[in-house]
Amino acid sequence: MSAPEPPIPEPPVPEPRVASGWVEPASLLDLHWGSYRARSAAGLALIVVGTGFVLMTSAYSLPLLLLGSLMQPAGWAILPSTIGRRVAVVVPALGFTWLILGGSGFAWCFAVLLAAWLLVRLRPLASYAVLVLPIVSSIILAATVPDYSVGWVSILVSTLVIVCAAWLARWTAILASSRQSVRSLRK
DSSP states (O other): OOOOOOOOOOOOOOOOOOGGGOOOGGGGSOOSSSOHHHHHHHHHHHHHHHHHHHHTOOTTOHHHHHHHHHHHHHHHHHSSSOHHHHHHHHHHHHHHHHHHTTOGGGGGGHHHHHHHHHHHTTOOGGGGGGGHHHHHHHHHHHHHOOOGGGHHHHHHHHHHHHHHHHHHHHHHHHHHHHHHHHHHHHO
16 A cells, blocks of 8 residues: 655735836846846946036036036937937936036936936836926025035935935835735736
8 A cells, every 4th residue: 555645735816016026127128238226336437426517517617518418318328228218318417417507506407317317217107296396395405505605505305305206106016016016916
């Protein structure tokens, strides 16, 4: 007499996708060259440094404007995303970066840079609500920093606001993804 066969284990029930299991949507794209992490780091560095060069431009440092105007589009081109999204943001992002040179009255232009980032990073529509933050910040800055000589304050505050808003948008994307996967499991 042979021993009874052990019962076959049932396949595990899939767990709902939670924040710790969330994956950047752009990291799932099939990249034709380079790795996701290297392209993300290089693209972000080129965008930040290029934007910084443009914003440091004065009548005495026009080569910085040229250098920044070449670096920023290169950064958008390198970021891992779909080609259409990368191409769509280059001209608006660079154009509105030039407008920021006008002083604190143009701090709202940082919202366009943030919108470009959200578009390229494949964020869900709900995360675009964070665009309100740089706009509100720009209204406050325009009233409190009227002098062009302290424009660096406007640039610093606006940069901090859009960095925080980008992280908040990422958090929103994680929440939306986790809710969506739980909803699909209920069906």
